[in-house]
Amino acid sequence: MFKIEANSDFSIHNLPYGIFSDKTEDKRIGIAIGDSVFDLTTAVKDGIFDQVPYECMLTGTLNEFIKLGKSITNGVRTKLQSLIASEDSSLNKYIVKQEAVTMHLPVQVGDYTDFYSSEEHATNVGKLYRDPENALMPNWKHIPVGYHGRSSSIVVDGTNIVRPQGQIKPSKLDSPFFGPTEALDFELETGFIIGKENKQGSSIPVEEAEEYIFGMVLLNDWSARDIQKWEYVPLGPFLGKNFATSISPWVIPYEALKPFLVKGPEQNPPVLDYLKVVGNKNIDLKLQVKINNTIVSNSNFKYMYWNMNQQIAHHSVNGCNLRIGDLMGSGTISGKDESALGSLLEISRGGKKKVALNDGSYRTFLEDGDTVTLTGYCEKDGKRVGFGKVSGQILPAKKN
Amino acid sequence: MFKIEANSDFSIHNLPYGIFSDKTEDKRIGIAIGDSVFDLTTAVKDGIFDQVPYECMLTGTLNEFIKLGKSITNGVRTKLQSLIASEDSSLNKYIVKQEAVTMHLPVQVGDYTDFYSSEEHATNVGKLYRDPENALMPNWKHIPVGYHGRSSSIVVDGTNIVRPQGQIKPSKLDSPFFGPTEALDFELETGFIIGKENKQGSSIPVEEAEEYIFGMVLLNDWSARDIQKWEYVPLGPFLGKNFATSISPWVIPYEALKPFLVKGPEQNPPVLDYLKVVGNKNIDLKLQVKINNTIVSNSNFKYMYWNMNQQIAHHSVNGCNLRIGDLMGSGTISGKDESALGSLLEISRGGKKKVALNDGSYRTFLEDGDTVTLTGYCEKDGKRVGFGKVSGQILPAKKN
The missing domain is CATH 2.30.30.230 (Fumarylacetoacetase, N-terminal domain)
Incomplete structure (x- = not known):
């Protein structure tokens, strides 16, 4: 038994x-x-x-x-x-x-969408990649910003990740060179699986969005920051992200998570009507990231500015059809604390600050052989609902 | 018979x-x-x-x-x-x-990628959306820029398109409003279907890329320019594009197109080694767009700066795995001529110039009831290989 x-x-x-x-x-x-x-x-x-x-x-x-x-x-x-x-x-x-x-893999993913819904993460990245004075884009508090990722390269917990190669252009050089990424990163995210379909041309009202959430997983949106930085303007991240996305194998039913619903951050300026929610829509879900056996982040899904209901309402408001098995990533989940940052890009301040591991070594970005493990759980009144883990080890780049 | x-x-x-x-x-x-x-x-x-x-x-x-x-x-x-x-x-x-x-629909599309490979189109859009003096991004001549689109909303020739709704923020307003797009557009593109798979973590050498092209279709990448403009920085187009993409029903085998291969534009600065091709890789494919019964564009696929072989090599160079049935869009195909522009955005100069139709009416963008039809064919030495057509009619936005 x-x-x-x-x-x-x-x-x-x-x-x-x-x-x-x-x-x-x-x-x-x-x-x-x-x-x-x-x-x-x-x-x-x-x-x-x-x-x-x-x-x-x-x-x-x-x-x-x-x-x-x-x-x-x-x-x-x-x-x-x-x-x-x-x-x-x-x-x-x-x-x-x-x-x-x-x-x-628990589901066949038709389309994978990744959002960008943590205000802290969007601000941190905006400061590093763009203008420190105007880190958050003017659209950010109006739109749960998202983009389409790659479904073919979604892998399950335990799958090794080959270090990607690509074009890199440091600002001090005039032209890009080709090579293995020198800035391989994780992103601490959750994902949810669509459980109900809408017809193309029809939208999902935000008050019905919950019916469309089958359940949740942990998600590591592996990122090559140098490749991403050179390629992403104007059409968004592509090869810097699409080499691999790892998810945990157990899909936690949304119903199991309802006891842990909490209020999200206040949304100001007020959102447009189709995004207005009533009641608690965030989840008090404690999240942790380890590189090998060192904890490098303790975050929480409750920090997210935009919730899943708003993401669904927004994604379908133009008539885009969601299908059963589609995966929606939350975007990197960072909190306000130094200890709650969801990526090495943020923890190392763009590669400038070294992160000490328990074995005495240091990281700015991931090295070959490193294993990244995400875990998460909800706990309240003696009830515990955990997500298991998603981990992956970095293999050296392929020889050309 | x-x-x-x-x-x-x-x-x-x-x-x-x-x-x-x-x-x-x-x-x-x-x-x-x-x-x-x-x-x-x-x-x-x-x-x-x-x-x-x-x-x-x-x-x-x-x-x-x-x-x-x-x-x-x-x-x-x-x-x-x-x-x-x-x-x-x-x-x-x-x-x-x-x-x-x-x-x-001829194939089940796992992932849909859309490139941005016409220099004329990228320049025209850069002038309208960004800086007229620096229309082409610094990465554009080094990278066949692309992004992931939505596979769920790919439809076949003859499918009606419901006018999408979403957030629009004209520059004269401080905040966005919600409503039907006022700038619905077509994009004249071709697409190709992947016919062979690479393993995740391995790349496809550019000299083998041809083996991975099963065949081609016509593609209309419907776009809502006002929604796109407000949402696309920094993660790229999302709701402005993902409500619908139409393709023609007949997949033209790559082998049928080989007699029409021609030299592409010179690539300067020289591309990195993994993108270097030898021989003719562009296709002399005449393309036409009609709104209702008025021809609004005569373009040609041979104008493309980046070819399909380079797109495949780039897409997989980081180890991203392509799957059979994946669809790759060319990006809008514009030529140098005024008569060879692949979108209303370009033809109407961002909505400033009215386009006369045969029935005496004018368009800046598409109106409800309009039908857009793309056709294309190759012809040489008495041999003709045509693509048939992809068309779609605009239906009014859904009442909320």
């Missing part, structure tokens, strides 16, 4: 969905419980969840399951919670230890 | 692939010949092309067929050419009139 330690990320209040395989190599849908995985695919096959058609379990992604809608997917969670609470021994048959499985 | 008129886009030298349906509604793979469609799916079922597995014909997109590789897909074209040349009467069984079929 499974074991749920008191500080487990995967308490009975969580029950996140993921895609796993074990010796048989068939990809199945699992639900994390404590140190184990509940094999939902096999349980559905056995008729334990009679509202779930077995075909939805066989595609190797969560997309078809998500498509069933929240009344069914939440029904699965509620039923499993009561089976666990009643210590129903029939569960044992479907339990696999997490250490014995391989996790895969 | 089919008929091939002398000026048909779909000569025996072309044989483009598409996805069609007729009364049965099953989506099948077709090849355009003159006024007809050759039903490849049924022909494969009957064993006429024994190298093609029937399963590849049943997915409703070209992706699995393309995955077979060029030796097989080109083999299909060569065999069909000889069957047509020999006037083999067994062909008749597979012929459907084009007027009797519905065309669908």
Whole structure:
């Protein structure tokens, strides 16, 4: 039987969905419980969840399951919670230890959008890349600024990241040169998975946006700052970002996160009507970044200026259609504190300040062999809902 | 039997692939010949092309067929050419009139990338949006600048386009307002479909790039200039573009376009080694844009500063993985002439000059009810290879 330690990320209040395989190599849908995985695919096959058609379990992604809608997917969670609470021994048959499985990408991502919704991060980056006096762009407090990222290069926790190469032009040179990035960085983000579709040409009202959030993951938006700096004007980041984006394997259902909703920062100037929200829409989600075994950031998702509901309303207000499985990144999550910065660009002040690691070495940006690990959890009134982790190790650039 | 008129886009030298349906509604793979469609799916079922597995014909997109590789897909074209040349009467069984079929999106697009590769267009837009004295960014002649677009909203020829709404901030106002775009535009582009994959972390050498181009389509990158202008700094275009992108239904195989390869513009300053090409890489492809029944532009794909080979090499040089079915847009194709501008933004000089239509009306940007049609063809030594058309009509904005 499974074991749920008191500080487990995967308490009975969580029950996140993921895609796993074990010796048989068939990809199945699992639900994390404590140190184990509940094999939902096999349980559905056995008729334990009679509202779930077995075909939805066989595609190797969560997309078809998500498509069933929240009344069914939440029904699965509620039923499993009561089976666990009643210590129903029939569960044992479907339990696999997490250490014995391989996790895969949870969804097939159609489109990946990355927002830029932390005021602290946007200000810090604006100061370093642009004008220190006018760090925040005039549109920033009116628009949850975002852009399209690359879906092909989204990888799951544990995937190694090859150091990218590209064009770099230091300001002291007249022309760019070609080489491996000298400013490889992480970005501490969360992501959410779209769980409902709107038709092209129709928008999603902000008050209905919650229905479109299936669940959340941790996200590391790997960035090559030197490549990005040279390429990004005027069409935005491209090769500086699209070589890899890592996400955690367990999708935390939005319903598991609702107990941790808190008020967000005041929005001033007031936002346009289609972005106005009522009630708590931010989440008190503690986040941490480690490089190897050194903690380099402690941040919190509650700092975000723009919330997910506003991001959905904005993204679709022009009639752009969102599809099930689409991934929306929050943008780097920085807080006001020095200890709450979500990227090395900010921590090292653009490469000027060295960051000490526990082993006595220093970093401005990432070195080959470094492993970056993001973790996060919500906790309140004895309830803990954790995200697990997303990590990745840097491999040297390919020889040309 | 089919008929091939002398000026048909779909000569025996072309044989483009598409996805069609007729009364049965099953989506099948077709090849355009003159006024007809050759039903490849049924022909494969009957064993006429024994190298093609029937399963590849049943997915409703070209992706699995393309995955077979060029030796097989080109083999299909060569065999069909000889069957047509020999006037083999067994062909008749597979012929459907084009007027009797519905065309669908030819591929499932994983990621859509849009480049910005016409020097004339980048200069014209730079003058209007930024600094007239420094219209071209310092990176432009070193990098085939591109960005990620939205794949969910790619639609096929004939799909109506709902006028998008969003935030607009005229320079005379302090704050943005919300409303339908007042500056809806087309962009004359071509697109190409990726036909071979590279592994994440590996790049595609420019001299091998041709193997990765399956074929080409016409592309209209609909744009809302006022929304775009307010949102695009610093992360690039987003809602100003992602409401819709239209493509033509027939994918012209790259092999059909090789007879029309020509030299591109001289690239000065010289490009970095990974972008250096030898031989002719531009295509003499005549392009035309109509608003309703008025021709508003006659341009040519041969004007492009950056070619597709360079775009592929650049896109993958950082290890970004391209997937079969990915769509790469050229960017707006403008020539030096006043008559060869690829967008209303340029033709109307940012909305300042009225464009006369044949019916006596004027446009600065598109009005509700307008239909924009792009066409294109290559012609040389009596051989004609045409692209058909991509058109779309503007519907009024949705009432909120």
